[in-house]
Amino acid sequence: MATGWKKSLGNIRSAVGNAMGGLRGGSNLASWVVAGTLAYFLWIKPSQELKREQEVLERAAIAAASDRYRYVEKVKPVPDLQETGLIYGNKTKSNNNNNNTEK
Secondary structure, eight states: OHHHHHHHHHHHHHHHHHHTTSOOTHHHHHHHHHHHHHHIIIIIHHHHHHHHHHHHHHHHHHHHHHOTTOOOOOOOOOOOHHHHTSSOSOOOOOHHHHHHHHO
């Protein structure tokens, strides 16, 4: 009876070994280390960096929106040169003044 479970355990080990590439010992471990390292640098690390970058951008956007004292560039209106007295001539009058004088 003892040989039965040993044989089934050996069959399981053989099946697992074949599923993992059929290599034994140090070469098997080395191949798994290489495969794991490649997977980390090709898939896992870039996706983690992308997530971190998106979180940083989201935090920056939230901080910029909530800052009361942020710099907002404003363009001042260009004044009318006749109204300010820089150019002499007929000054334009508002519509209310024109309507009152015509009566």
